[in-house]
Amino acid sequence: MTDAFLTAMSGVMEPYTLMLMMVATCAGIIAAAIPGFTITMAIVLTLPLTFAMPPMQGIAVMLSVYVGGLSGGLFSAALLGIPGTPSAVATTFDAFPMARQGKPGKALSLGLFASFIGSIISIAVLIIAAPPLAMLAVKLGPWEYFALIIFALTIIASLVGDSLIRGLIAGLVGIGIATIGPDPLMGRERFTFGYEILAAGIPFLVILIGMYAMSQLLSELEPSRDQHSQTSGSLISGDMRPHLWQTAKSVIMRPINVIRSSLIGVFIGAVPGAGSSISNLLAYDQAKRASKHPETFGKGEPDGVVASEAGNSSTVGGSLIPLIALGIPGSPADAVLMAAIMVHGISIGPRLILDHPDLVYSMFIAMAIASVFMLFIGILLMRAFLNLLNIPKYIIVPTVLACCAIGTYTLNNRLSDLYLLACIGIVGYILKKLDYPLAPLVLGVVLGPIAETNLRRAFQTSTDWTLFFTRPISALLLALAVASIAYSVYSLIKQRKAVA
């Protein structure tokens, strides 16, 4: 064990490997910060570059992109109000209002420190508790998966926006959009109406870019009282200083929030198919519920930024648990990592730890080092990003829209995706204007196929629907979903009474 650890340490700590990791972390942050460029895409683009590297070095580079990418979404979330990745959806709730209040530096540094601590906690949990957590995640059957998704969607719907009912409609419309194209089990075509453009379904990333990026950018063009700031000013202005020590202290002074959010991230990350897109929302929700002043959430509350960023960054450790222990990738990014390991002739599965302990240790070490790089590079880049904010809106909006088109096209090299992008962007903008929350819709698109697959699998296993209520974990999750809606309705009634 010690030999394997030392071999891993010497492999990762080589100056050339460290330099590559630094570049990879930087690339991950930048890629995830650009709306439309996802972590998965960044890892996919990195994959061919690692073919010529030794396995340890290649995996270290890929993990660096992954770790950097999980915090990169913070930049566009805070500065543009656009989550660069789905894992940064909850970050926009408070980081963007905070930046708009003239504290962009504080919003970014809070997120970076929370990401760093979240990553470190997740690595510690991965090393200490990987086997039992993986066993727990694997015990979930289709009933539990379906219940988990229902629970996640009800939370999302009740979390965002002013209206629970519009949140639920948006979530269900998202699930409905995901049913376009081939059905996930038998591949039968649905709702294509003879259009080839819809035959493969609507790619999730096109929906994400259209709904979030386009609608947000178009909203930026709406005139306000200050006409100058609309078309010639920057999106955000204010205190550009990151206030490093103050912010570090501020994060450390929230130990319960950081630890709770990180543990949520680790657990959700360990559940295959879940991942950072759910963990950031769950962590945010828990922070809001536990807060003594929940009314400040959504208005630039530091606890919200900390919870979301610690929650999403800690999934990286959690998602590696089923990958390392069982060979099950928890997310598309993990699937690419798995492919990268297999390219080097190493088989993934329970024997990975036994046969290649040095490689597994190198993954742990690489993640820890990449987290440190992420913090330092993030702080350095923060200044550059903050300076970038001085670019006038008339430049930034069309340019980012063009970048969205590039991101959309490079997903599948398909021109038809560009037409879909334009349509989805317009629909997203209209829905935004009508006060429909877009987060439940986008997450409905991601979670819809998982929900359908597991519901149908559950009924294929047994036609007894009562199993959803008699299996303890499934029953608990469904009860939590009902409680989540009931709590939201109760809060709304209470709020209305208070206003009256």
Add this chain to the structure above:
Amino acid sequence: MEQKSTEAALSSTLQLLSYVIIAIGALFLAVKAGSLPASRWEPMNAGTFPQIVFLSVAVLCGIAVILEVARNGFPRASLNVALTRLNRLKPVIVNIILFTCYMIAMPWLGFITSTFIYLVTAQTFLTTEKLKALPVILCIAVVFSAGPYFMFSELFNIYLPRAQW
């Protein structure tokens, strides 16, 4: 019961209209889902799940309409308010048109030319100091049209659309 502000009345009207449109669309898709082929070996066929989802959407929209009308009554929005609001959204509408033209033109003009034209047109339209900003606009248009094309083709072997002429 009635909406007092004309702006709020317009928002309520549009929201009510959106519930109705979404409900009609959802009911149509639910009926379509019901006509998908079923197999007796599957307890849930390809259409069952979408049918549940779309029926739930229609029901929720119905509830939303009832709640909205019960709470605020039928909103009364005037056409003038709607037109004023539409006029205020001119920069957004023009940009949507430009972006749509950009997407449609890309297969024929290629990435470099279409992006260059889109960036120059959109930025010139949005800025108030057109002449002063022109050199910057042209620089940005060149960098962001040719730059990504060559970066993707040289580094990642991904070729953005080329011109058809």
